[in-house]
Amino acid sequence: MTESQSALATAAAEEVVQDQVRRLTEEVLNSMKSAFVGKDEIIDVLGVCLIAGENMFLMGPPGTAKSALVHELAARLHGRSFDYLLTRFTEPNELFGPFDIRRLRDGELVTNKEGMLPEADLVFLDELLNANSAVLNSLLMVLNERVFRRGRETIQLPMLIAIGASNHLPEDETLQALFDRFLLRVPCRNVAQEQLQDVLMAGWSLDAKKRRPQQEHSRISVEDIRALQGLAGEVDLAGVRRPYVELIQRLRHAGAPISDRRAVKLQRLMAASALICGRTAAVPSDLWVLRYTWDSEEQQEILSSLVQDAIQRCGVSEQSHPRVNSNSAPDPEAIARDLERIEARLTEGVRDSDKAYARDQLGVLAGRCEWISSTQSREFLTGRVRKLLEQLRDAL
Template sequence: MTAHAAAAARLRDVVHSATTGLVDREQLAELMVLASVAGEHLLVVGPPGTAKSAVVRRVAAALGGRYFEYLLGRFTEPSELFGPVDLRKLRDGRVEADVTGMLPEADIAFLDEVFLGSTAILNSLLGVLNERRFRRGHTDVACPLRVCVGAANALPEDEALAAFADRFLLRLFVEPVPDNRLEALLEGGWAQESRAPGATADMADLDLLRAQVAQVRIADVRNPLAEALRKLRAAGVTLSDRRIVKTQRLVAAATVLAGREQATEADLWPLFYVLPSREAQLSAQEVLRGSMLMATNPTLRNAVEQVVLQPVSRVDRLVQAAQSCLDDTGSAATRTIAEALLREIDANFAAPALSPELAAARARLVERVSEPA
């Protein structure tokens, strides 16, 4: 196994470990990984209490980088994010911020209610997000930030805030757990207190893969990408030129995480998450269906499945989930997880339509739930 493949495998394990017990939140963890490798940022939109911060914290802890988190409000001061003025240097007539332990030193950042920040905060954030630099007075420092995850309950309607939101290239819209997964939600939540530390990677894995992004041969997918964009425009879904150009970097990152150096049509799926609104993404699932038929990624299976909504992608994810459940013999939650997987398999596939792999996984899950408690 190459160093790049090993790094991608460790990140895949981090995603699985970080989302154990958190139902339907694998997408968030996977898109954090994609954004980190691409050098872009992620905006998560959804109601409170949907485990957004829990996933970000777990992924950050597993990656081991310096982590900064803050809940913004109308009265949040810039110093709460970027550090106070260094009083010792102020006596010498220099206005410098003491950034120790603050956002400018973070590898991974989570900003909750990000659109509630003041104009001064958002202006400083633009420099950190776009240029990876923090400037204030005489302070001018490079920021090691790999990814910033912003969270909000809704997209802003104010044009100035919408322009700031455009700096978050990836968009994920989350909903409360659906009715058919409530048992898994209850079981997972009950088991949170006893959750053991999971798989880990480190910043070196991200940096190794991120350096590989620039080496990806992407020319062959520019025409299919342009054609997909034309389909979106014809359907009334438009993107800014900046977002269109940056989509190529996400495609290249997806290629790297798939273990390849040559981008193919299988790597075009990140375009879905570049679309800025929930309505645009829902429209795109039908508009882009033909363009995304080949979409696949062994590291980011759940993110791909949401895009294509094709049986083949669902089978791939269900087989992997079943194997993980069956391998976990020490957890009290495995029976509930197995029952939830069986419900999902039976709801999506008639018995004659089961692939041999999925049929075998289903049979083993039945054996698991039939075992004495």
């Protein structure tokens, strides 16, 4: 093949990729945003996790459309979904299927996986953190390697993505390994009061659509997503590697326990962000995905600030993901909650190492306060930060 023929083939391949990404964005993600009011952030992160082939965790109360999002995504991709509400008494058979009784009579241990998790393209596990040790051991390999093993049986899973959900974060140390398998974490709350009417209208329309005999489906399929997942590994990350390493170090210093394993896997999410933007090379603005690597609620605002600062230092390109600037404005209520947690921790009495961490947190929050538009809120929160810093200095 000549050089010109190779260039033409590459251009044709890129055109196919851009067409698939455009169909995913327009026919699936944007369409879902219209159907699910107030869930734009979740759907954007879901799209990136889907192309990256990485799992996602939603934290929020029941009734906030978590499972509905997964079912709707599966329907639009012509795929199979599986969802289950975990309890402390859930057994592996309830997720992966029982042994086939007919084969068992012949002495063979074969799983009857029809309609169960091993056949699903998209998996939703509600109340994930209720998993007991029996389920936990099975899930760890499933989530990490897409493989289910039982006795001599090894099943390769077609699962594109697993989404876990809970209304709280892990309290038991044994669940930390399971939680760690969900690379990005997103809050899922009830919508604001002023959006309630829009939610009612959208919910009514979505319910009516499900009851129609024939529904319109997107032209993108599960197999197209698998192809995009393969292409994510070919995205050039050279242009983002240095700011990425620096940001990982800053996030670790701020208390986000990003292990080397997670740091490696997060690269696929930056690559997926680049693909969604129609690029074959990552740029610093693709670092936005690291906002969602928090382990606790108090880290959310801190990490968002550090990530945004890293992006602004490098500059925002024209082909940036729309989520890059969506969280740039600080939330006064979130800052107030973070200050309350820090104040409570200082009141209880903390070690010197924790005091240094609290001082760093307050420094970041002080910077965020400067960007609050309301003068009253800005002055009130800045005063609280100043008072806590003085309290810290007296304690040191």
